[in-house]
Amino acid sequence: MTTASNGTPAIEFKDVVKRFGDNVVLDKLNFSVAQGDRVTLIGPSGSGKTTILRLLMTLEEANGGLILIDGDPYTHEYKGDRWVEIPEKRRRLVRKRVGMVFQQFNLFPNMTVLENITEAPIHVLGKSKKDAVERAEQLLEQVGMSEKRDFKTNQLSGGQQQRVAIARALAMDPEILLLDEVTSALDPEIVADVLGVLREIANTTDITMLLVTHEMQFAREVSNRVLMFDHGKIVEEADPETMFTNPTHERTQEFLKAVLGR
Amino acid sequence: MSDDLQALVDRLPSLGDAVLVTLEMTLGGAVLAMVVALVLGFGARTRSLWVRGPSRVVIEFFRGTSLVVQIFWIFYVLPQFGFKMEALAVAIVALGLNYGAYAAEVVRGSIESVPTAQWEAATALNLGWFHKVRRVVFPQAWALMIPQLANLLIQLLKGSALAFYITLHDVFWWIDNLQRDTRDTFFSYGVGLVIYFVIAYVLTWGMNWAEERAKRRLGRGTRPRLRDVFGLKPGVPTEIARVKGGVA
Amino acid sequence: MNEEGIWSWEKAWEVLPSLLRGLVITIEATVVGMVIASILGLLIALAMRAPTRWVRGPLRLVVDFIRMTPLLVQLVFAWLLLVDVPPLVIGFGVLGVHYATYMSEVYRAGIEAVPPGQWEAATALNLPKxxxxxAIILPQAIRKTLPGLGNYAVSMFKETPFLFAITVVEMYSAALNFGANTFSYIEALTMVGLLFLIVSYPTSLLVRRMEIRFA
Structure with a gap:
């Protein structure tokens, strides 16, 4: 698998197991993402893509295996041969490097647009209010939402909310950005706007990105690796060009045929 | 009737103190109830059984035994175990614990109706537990809680009339005295109930105002109409009522 | 008071029979009170849908007035006013009327929760009002009101001790009488509390199950 020049992958899954009841979603999954990689996860729903992102955000607990961020154990580690949970305090240090944008935006309705963006930088990163506001304004400019600065979040359309959510995640200066079907809840004519914002971020930063999306054209443009999942396993891995024009695995061919409607 | 009015005028100076006692019990009880409700409400939804179990037991205990029994138990029995409190304190503690147990369920329910996604978004921003609750979850739950808490506040006010039986000089005491003075039950109790009604009405306005404010903070507020604040039941869905027409 | 300690099991045992007699009155008051409240509450809810505000307005005021003033004061009021009526009957009536104002809200919500499509379908079938x-609205609405009814029954049960103020010997008064005669308030009052818990906790569990079923 690909590793970055400095050797340590940004994300590494080692034998990760995740079950929901009897349903095994991830079965001893192994993969890694190099620093600065843009990796797209594709596959039918229920194949475990979103679970991977949620594990990386500690929204789900793994049932086995290790997740490493920059080589640091994140939610669990081995003490001797005992697999133990890492306490919240230490998790927070690692989680600081990870940001996430959700399908349903999940902005805080009790805060204004600006407050949504400055809340965590002030209270988690300990930035001064002035710095946080300055940075937030710069990000709002970047996502084209400057004039909505003081609006309440539910005065915004879905596309606008998602752009704010992207700014909110970026305000934490994450090394890794998780994008979970960020355009699935949007009206078709708005999707291009949001993708435009993301494309610009991809082009102007070196943030490691892990995205789950059904926008194959977008995945092709921004990512440098595509992983095809089925039943909690990686069935095929390739660069986007190969994956979308000349997939080798039968499952991938079927899936792409269904999604692209050709 | 003119005798009644004369007696009423004579009694008016002591009404202020009586109302004050009732308000002290109501507001003191409400503050204590809110503290109890927050502790038990959050306690009842933690993952640890050692916190959740006792929280549930306390909630069910104070909900299950009657307020009347509680207030008299604290007043008559507790001193025999060496805990003696002033009557006003007894009333506040009893009202606070009893309605706090009810409010705990309101707190728990409202916290649970804040979408999980909000907790998740806060986790994704690496906020700590207390911070998540204080800045993200509670402000949203608060708007849901207020109507039910308003209801409990009125119940608490009504329950405070019991204090008359543990020697407190509250509004009920004042009514009782007026009745003795005038020997006119209808007049004295009529006036007395109106006083309770006015207090309840004012408290309801306050809560309606708080609700409108909380909703506005969530960006859901239309500018509050006078009807919403001064009506006794906020947010009656008039549009539904109109569709369905009148009585048979 | 007892020599060996503050609490005497003997006394606690002794008070039980009179408490159980009180419990019968308590339950009686709850049942009769709830029957009155259920019927009167429905009538109020229906009257509140009257087309003219000249009915709705005054009725709303009366209902709010009863709902927002203390049950205890209302009980004593009615008791002092109606000297010839037996206290227990006054208890039934006042509990019933007071809770009818709560129940009317439950019915209102139940009626409003019937989807508009049901009314439209009835109109389309040209059914008389x-x-x-x-045949259509009330059966659906009342099903939704059952948990509310259960909740208020439990709540009324716990408010019946207010009847002590009008000399009805329900559980709490029975305990007071016992205490006055034997100076054993501790046992008597504690046992009352436990009896309330023993009856109301299982009942409220039942109501919660009902809530889930009818939700």
Whole structure:
């Protein structure tokens, strides 16, 4: 698998197991993402893509295996041969490097647009209010939402909310950005706007990105690796060009045929 | 009737103190109830059984035994175990614990109706537990809680009339005295109930105002109409009522 | 008070029979009170849908007035006013009327929760108004009100001790009488509390199950 020049992958899954009841979603999954990689996860729903992102955000607990961020154990580690949970305090240090944008935006309705963006930088990163506001304004400019600065979040359309959510995640200066079907809840004519914002971020930063999306054209443009999942396993891995024009695995061919409607 | 009015005028100076006692019990009880409700409400939804179990037991205990029994138990029995409190304190503690147990369920329910996604978004921003609750979850739950808490506040006010039986000089005491003075039950109790009604009405306005404010903070507020604040039941869905027409 | 300690099991045992007699009155008051409240509450809810505000307005005021003033004061009021009526009957009546104002809200919510499509379907079938109410709307609405009714029954049960103020010997008064005669308030009052818990906790569990089923 690909590793970055400095050797340590940004994300590494080692034998990760995740079950929901009897349903095994991830079965001893192994993969890694190099620093600065843009990796797209594709596959039918229920194949475990979103679970991977949620594990990386500690929204789900793994049932086995290790997740490493920059080589640091994140939610669990081995003490001797005992697999133990890492306490919240230490998790927070690692989680600081990870940001996430959700399908349903999940902005805080009790805060204004600006407050949504400055809340965590002030209270988690300990930035001064002035710095946080300055940075937030710069990000709002970047996502084209400057004039909505003081609006309440539910005065915004879905596309606008998602752009704010992207700014909110970026305000934490994450090394890794998780994008979970960020355009699935949007009206078709708005999707291009949001993708435009993301494309610009991809082009102007070196943030490691892990995205789950059904926008194959977008995945092709921004990512440098595509992983095809089925039943909690990686069935095929390739660069986007190969994956979308000349997939080798039968499952991938079927899936792409269904999604692209050709 | 003119005798009644004369007696009423004579009694008016002591009404202020009586109302004050009732308000002290109501507001003191409400503050204590809110503290109890927050502790038990959050306690009842933690993952640890050692916190959740006792929280549930306390909630069910104070909900299950009657307020009347509680207030008299604290007043008559507790001193025999060496805990003696002033009557006003007894009333506040009893009202606070009893309605706090009810409010705990309101707190728990409202916290649970804040979408999980909000907790998740806060986790994704690496906020700590207390911070998540204080800045993200509670402000949203608060708007849901207020109507039910308003209801409990009125119940608490009504329950405070019991204090008359543990020697407190509250509004009920004042009514009782007026009745003795005038020997006119209808007049004295009529006036007395109106006083309770006015207090309840004012408290309801306050809560309606708080609700409108909380909703506005969530960006859901239309500018509050006078009807919403001064009506006794906020947010009656008039549009539904109109569709369905009148009585048979 | 007892020599060996503050609490005497003997006394606690002794008070039980009179408490159980009180419990019968308590339950009686709850049942009769709830029957009155259920019927009167429905009538209020229906009257509140009257087309003219000249009915709705005054009725709303009366209902709010009863709902927002203390049950205890209302009980004593009615008791002092109606000297010839037995206290227990006054208890039934006042509990019933007071809770009818709560129940009317439950019915209102139940009626409003019937989807508009049901009314539209009834209109489309050209059903007369009375038939629409009795065959279509009320059966659906009342089903939704059952948990509310259960909740208020439990709540009324716990408010029956207010009847002590009008000399009805329900559980709490029975305990007071016992205490006055034997100076054993501790046992008597504690046992009352436990009896309330023993009856109301299982009942409220039942109501919660009902809530889940009818939700």
């Amino acid at each position: 009375g038939r629409t109410w009795f």
